[in-house]
Amino acid sequence: MGASQEMAAFWVLCCALFTAVSSYSVLDEKLLFQRSLAEIARVKSTTDHIIDFTVNGKGQNQTYKRLAEFVDKFGSRLTGSQNLENAIDYMLNTLRSDGLENVHGEPVTVPHWVRxxxxxxxxxxxxxxxxxxxxxxxxxxxxxxxxxxxxxxxxxxxxxxxxxxxxxxxxxxxxxxxxxxxxxxxxxxxxxxxxxxxxxxxxxxxxxxxxxxxxxxxxxxxxxxxxxxxxxxxxxxxxxxxxxxxxxxxxxxxxxxxxAKNLPPAQSRNTVAEIIGHKYPEQVVLVSGHLDSWDVGQGAMDDGGGAFISWQALSIIRQLGLRPKRTMRAVLWTGEEMGIIGGQSYWERHKGNITNFDLVMESDIGTFTPLGIDFTGNDQATKIMKHLVGTLLTSVNASKLSSPAEVSDVPWWIENGVPGGSLINANQDYFFYHHSNGDMMTVEDAHTLDLCSAVWAVVSYAVADMEDMLPR
Amino acid sequence: MGASQEMAAFWVLCCALFTAVSSYSVLDEKLLFQRSLAEIARVKSTTDHIIDFTVNGKGQNQTYKRLAEFVDKFGSRLTGSQNLENAIDYMLNTLRSDGLENVHGEPVTVPHWVRxxxxxxxxxxxxxxxxxxxxxxxxxxxxxxxxxxxxxxxxxxxxxxxxxxxxxxxxxxxxxxxxxxxxxxxxxxxxxxxxxxxxxxxxxxxxxxxxxxxxxxxxxxxxxxxxxxxxxxxxxxxxxxxxxxxxxxxxxxxxxxxxAKNLPPAQSRNTVAEIIGHKYPEQVVLVSGHLDSWDVGQGAMDDGGGAFISWQALSIIRQLGLRPKRTMRAVLWTGEEMGIIGGQSYWERHKGNITNFDLVMESDIGTFTPLGIDFTGNDQATKIMKHLVGTLLTSVNASKLSSPAEVSDVPWWIENGVPGGSLINANQDYFFYHHSNGDMMTVEDAHTLDLCSAVWAVVSYAVADMEDMLPR
Structure with a gap:
């Protein structure tokens, strides 16, 4: 190599270094995105197995069966009522029997209105x-x-x-x-x-x-x-x-x-269950729905469906013997109908740990035929999630990603930068039944609930198993 | 003209006469059908006027307004109840005030069940x-x-x-x-x-x-x-x-x-009103629906709509100052829900006069968007009616004719040869409301009722104004 060649090589190196330094963040983003695509590709065979298990395999009809047993047993579950507390006890026992981890109730003081x-x-x-x-x-x-x-x-x-x-x-x-x-x-x-x-x-x-x-x-x-x-x-x-x-x-x-009477406040609980992550156990992907309901109907749709696909997301992972890198957590809120009491209490209790919340998901607008995920996050996170649902949920026709996430129990997390997701579903008739005696199991469909559970499990598992947290 | 020509002419005459005699009934049918087509063509400008008056003119929203006043005033009208008799009194007065003729009640003994x-x-x-x-x-x-x-x-x-x-x-x-x-x-x-x-x-x-x-x-x-x-x-x-x-x-x-109790039978009435024909007053085209209802909801759909488009059919003709050749008769049945009591009583009372019943029509399967007429009659009558609705009801998209007529209060007439008709309408949701508290005015729509009234008026007027009765 002659002197002029060495000089030229030096300049090329300088230029490359300059480019690398000046576009450091762009490169970083690109690397992260490339790595995410690779992670999504890696996890696909597992999520295909999750879908097959849920929709055609041993998990078939499980969500419907579990939800029907629950709502038929307890009926409506008004905030402040003993019946809601009995239903929460039942859920705590059932989640433990299902082999989930760290199952516990977190105390919430709730209003107690009676009709x-x-x-x-x-x-x-x-x-x-x-x-x-x-x-x-x-x-x-x-x-x-x-x-x-x-x-x-x-x-x-x-x-x-x-x-x-x-x-x-x-x-x-x-x-x-x-x-x-x-x-x-x-x-x-x-x-x-x-x-x-x-x-x-x-x-x-x-x-x-x-x-x-x-x-x-x-x-x-x-x-x-x-x-x-x-x-x-x-x-x-x-x-x-x-x-x-x-x-x-x-x-x-x-x-x-x-x-009607407003009685003194009562004690209730948010119901929590986990699959603890094997690599980043302190980091959390949260799926949720509320267990309380109005005192009419059975609260099968609002929000039995949302709560039970959140349980089911974890249950499927447990039944398949899977364990993602970070923790999957299901929270079944209390007191939603009386003013998002459980959700707010949870935020106050855990907001100090916000940096460990990777993704917060909530289903409270129906579990009809799922179409995809409504998502709130920065551009980079949105790009990753778009690729994720487009790659992993095509087989169940739920590959749509739009914005923003529609949530009631987790808005504080999202407002403070945590990526959030909700379930897009064919809920055009939702308000026909909402808060009425018509909110009974008849509204729900076993196959549709399987599809919702599959979507919920795939998205929460895939995100929980990626090497990186979603950018925020 | 030579002898051979005369012979030939004689043979032609003989052949023509033979043909005429041997196919007398075919010719008669053809003549009647041709005459019916001419009658339908003749009446079209009048029926177009009827439609315009009902849908866009002074008759607009009239059926809805009258029906709403009635059902809001009386609510449900169970057979045997004083409320039904009050409603019948109101209708008799109202039909008289509306300028209809021969308005009267015909006594019917009805069962009296109470919830x-x-x-x-x-x-x-x-x-x-x-x-x-x-x-x-x-x-x-x-x-x-x-x-x-x-x-x-x-x-x-x-x-x-x-x-x-x-x-x-x-x-x-x-x-x-x-x-x-x-x-x-x-x-x-x-x-x-x-x-x-x-x-x-x-x-x-x-x-x-x-x-x-x-x-x-x-x-x-x-x-x-x-x-x-x-x-x-x-x-x-x-x-x-x-x-x-x-x-x-x-x-x-x-x-x-x-x-629940079964009380002794009560007295009720079929409610009758007419526009008396100017040429064949003894001959009748009958339109009908039932005034009684179940004791839940308002009986707006079952069968307020059917009863009120039957009143309206005559009312429109009266308001337009028209009078067809034969009599148009509206019968508002009693006791339908408890076993077609009024319809059967009417048959028993009037069956001796069956030869004067030209067409019996009934609307009791909804007054949603009208699509045409379901008809029962012989081939010739069906051909005429097909032409009639095809010619006169195209502008309101109700030109369909199919078979058979779907009736509950007038089956005996039809079984004994009287042509019968019912209203084809977009009633796919009919049983959502049927016999429930949901049968209220909210089910009915003002424009749709106008269309139904127009169809009912056009068909009954056109048939009543034809020179010939429908073949049977």
Whole structure:
């Protein structure tokens, strides 16, 4: 090699070094992504086996069978009730019997609202029993009920415009269903807004796009300094009838009787089970759903399905004798329906350990036919997850990745940078059953639950078994 | 003209005469059909006007508005109840005020079954209230109810095979929904078949393909010489839950309390109104639906819609100042739900006049988007009707004609040769609401009802205004 050649070689080396240093982070990202692709390719034969076991093998129908046994045994599981605590005890025992690790309950203080006896009757212009469901945290009526004339409005704007007519009346909201997110404002704030203009009670059209005379319950929020008045949901059918009567100028009188009570707080538990990671046991991939439900129906869909595919994700891994690098943790929340009580308590208790949370997943919007994962994370994490679901979930037609993750129990983790995921599923009928007596096992399907469990197990196992945590 | 030409002309004449005589009936048919085509062409501008008036003009939303006023005012209208008689009085007054002719009630003796208070509760393996609806003609339980162990079966065959297990038990049928016509056998005969093997009561899965925890009622038939035991429908959801429990070998105990009673027969009326024909007033085109309903919901769909499009068919003709050649008659039946009582009474009263009944139409399978007419008649009448709906109802997309007519109140007329018609409509969800609390105005749609009324008015007017009665 001559001097000029040495000089040229030196320059090439300098240029390469300069390029390497100046684009260090780009290179790092690329390396990490390449390594992730390799990891995903590596794990595919295992996740294919997970899918086969769950959908066609010994795991077939297991989620449905386990969920049906649970909801048939306990029925609804209202926050604060002894029945929920019995259901949690059952789950703790069952998770232990299933061979999961570190099974325990984490104490949570929860509100204790009870419905009591409740009824409503149209007295004028004619006698007609109205199906109602009182709303969470509502106060009751006096034992003799409240009998009052009715003002029917279609919106908060109309209520404001007709505020002078509301005093001493039962305000009925016949709001149209736009979307759950939009329309739920009437259920949440209907009582407070009614009380501000002097209403003695409020009845809200159930927040659902479809009804077979089905009332739906849910939480509502009183406001500080505003009188607490009794509030309940009625059916779409009755709300529309009352509205037609009011449009005809008929005098409408309703008698509402509600035995609802807010009792002192009670003790409950988040239910936790793990498969401890063999290489990074302190790092966690979390899958979750809530065990509590409303006190109507069986809470099979909301959120029995979400809780049980979270158990099943770990159960499948255990049954297959697998153990990923980091810890898979199932958390079955308590107190979700009364205000995300369990989820918030968990955040407060564990947020100090946030750097070890690799991915938080939650299923609480149905376990109908799965289509993929809704994900929140930075661009790099999103790219990895897109590749992961596209590679590993094609055989179950659940290879879609979109954003953001739709969660209720784990938002704090995601807001603070932990990648989060939720289950995209064909849940267009979800609100037909949501918070109603229709939320029973009939809504669930054994094969569909297998598919959901497979998706949940594959995503959580694959991420837990990658060498690197997801970038954040 | 020469002799040979005259001979030839004579032969031609002879041949023509022979042909004419030998195919007299064919010619007659052809003439009649040609004349019918001409009549249909003649009436088209009038029926186009009827459609325009009903769908876009002054008649717009009228059927919905009238039906809503009626069902909101009276609610459900059970056979034998004072409420049904009040509703009939209201209709008689309203039909008169509407300018219809010969408005009157025709007395019918009807059965008088009352539901009374009713409830069911699962006591074992856990406490759970069961939504029930007692079935028509069911006897009640003793005041303290019947508490018994449960046998769940999926079919009559299974009940027979397990007859030895049924004695002293409440038999629950968890039959799959195949079609209404097939599956209704469980509701109709469930009690009798249960009693034959010693059951003390029967609970039947509601006869519907879809449920949001919705029980459905309906008639059932006891059998001579078989003990009458209390019988009610439960929801799909509960029937499936009880079946799952039984499959697990769990002991199931239910307490059933029913205050149902069969009271002495009552007096009711078929409600009749006419537009009297200007040329053949004794000849009748009949349109009909039933005014009575089950005692749940509002009977808006079953059969408020059918009854009110039948009123509306005449009302539109009256409002437009039209009068066809023969009489248009609306009959609003009573007692349909308790066994076609009004329809049968009408047949017995008027069958002597059968030759004057040109066409009998009935709407009792929904007033959803109309698609055409189901028709029963001979080939010639079918050909004419096919041309009629194809020519006159294309603008409302209801030009389909198929067979047979689907009727419940007028089968005797059709069996005895009178052409019959029913409304084909997009009623795939009909049984979601049928005989349940979901049968309220929310099921009905103003524009769809306009379309149904237009179809009903056009067909009945056009047939009533043709020179010839439909061939039979």
């Amino acid at each position: 009591g006896e409740e009824s409503a009757e149209l007295l004028q212009p004619r006698s007609h029993p109205l199906a109602i469901l009182g709303l969470g945290y509502s106060v009751g009526t006096p034992p003799e009920g409240i009998t009052a004339q009715v003002l029917v409005v279609r919106s908060f704007d109309e209520l404001k415009a007709r505020a002078s007519e509301a005093k001493g009346k039962i305000v009925v909201y016949n709001e149209d269903f736009v979307s759950y997110g939009t329309t739920v404002a009437y259920r949440s704030n209907g009582a407070a807004e009614g009380a501000k203009v002097g209403a003695v009670a409020t009845l809200i059209r159930s927040v659902t796009p479809y009804s077979i005379y089905s009332p739906h319950t849910g939480m509502q929020d009183y406001q500080d300094g505003v009188p607490k008045i009794p509030t309940a949901c009625i059916t779409i059918e009755d709300a529309q009838m009352l509205w037609r009567m009011s449009q005809r100028g008929e005098k409408i009188v309703i008698k509402l009787t509600m035995g | 009374g208070e009713e409830s069911a509760e699962l006591l074992q393996p856990r406490s759970h209230p069961l939504a029930i609806l007692g079935l028509g003609y069911s006897v009640g339980t003793p005041p303290e109810g019947i508490t018994a162990q449960v046998l769940v079966v999926r079919s009559f065959d299974e009940l027979k095979a397990r007859a030895s297990e049924a004695k002293g038990k409440i038999v629950v049928y968890n039959e799959d929904f195949v079609s209404y016509g097939t599956t209704v056998a469980y509701r109709s005969n469930g009690a009798a078949e249960g009693a034959k093997v010693g059951a003390v009561a029967t609970l039947i899965r509601s006869v519907t393909p879809y449920s949001i925890y919705s029980p459905h009622t309906g008639m059932q038939d006891y059998q001579d010489g078989v003990p009458k035991i209390p019988t009610a429908c439960i929801t799909i959801e509960d029937a499936q839950m009880l079946w799952r429990m039984s499959q697990r070998g769990e002991k199931i105990v239910i307490k059933l309390t029913m205050g």
